Amino acid sequence: MGFRMRAVALTAVALLLAGCVPNEPTVTARPPAVDPVFASDEEALAAAVEAYERYLSAFDLIASEGGHDPERIASTVTEAGLPGMLQTFAEMRDASKRTEGATRFDSPELQSYFEEPPGTAVVVIYVCVDRSDIRVLPSGAANQSERRTFEVTLASSESDSSILLLERSELWPNSTVC
Numbered sequence: 001m002g003f004r005m006r007a008v009a010l011t012a013v014a015l016l017l018a019g020c021v022p023n024e025p026t027v028t029a030r031p032p033a034v035d036p037v038f039a040s041d042e043e044a045l046a047a048a049v050e051a052y053e054r055y056l057s058a059f060d061l062i063a064s065e066g067g068h069d070p071e072r073i074a075s076t077v078t079e080a081g082l083p084g085m086l087q088t089f090a091e092m093r094d095a096s097k098r099t100e101g102a103t104r105f106d107s108p109e110l111q112s113y114f115e116e117p118p119g120t121a122v123v124v125i126y127v128c129v130d131r132s133d134i135r136v137l138p139s140g141a142a143n144q145s146e147r148r149t150f151e152v153t154l155a156s157s158e159s160d161s162s163i164l165l166l167e168r169s170e171l172w173p174n175s176t177v178c
Contacts, residue, residue, distance in 0.1 A: 034118040035119075036115060037156060038113065047162065048125045049108050051154050051163070052105065052108075055165075055166045056103045058073050058076045060102050064099050067091075073086075078165045081166055098137050101131075103130070103131050103133075104130045106127070107128040110123070110124075111151065120161055122154070122156075123155075123164060124151065124152070124154075126152075128177060128178035130147045150169050151170050155167045
């Protein structure tokens, strides 16, 4: 073997040892697929309706007791929604007000259902809320009898993604849902 051949062979060996030769491609594992929280829009809507019923029931109960022990609402609202609820009940307590009657709703419509991040559901619905049976005491005045449309956002609880909690509920003006 001539000098040139040995030089080429030694250079090749040096390059191999130095890692200048391409390695095998690195295969990165995909994160495991996460099953959707709800199998369909209908299932998401049903869970949202159930969660909103739980919330309204707890709200009406606490309001009927003058806003006392408002922390009970925590099992029906997100952490972000809790301070506003506690403030509402504190104002009721401070004014020595309480309610009588029950809030009703109907005509739920799914506005959107998505998961962000995967495995955490957010469901937005429109509902017709009727508070005509609610009386604020001691004055006894009834609320307006008209039905109003609300946009309600519910999100997965941290402990169980299939359990939805109220994040916000806002009057949806100029709506034709009701």
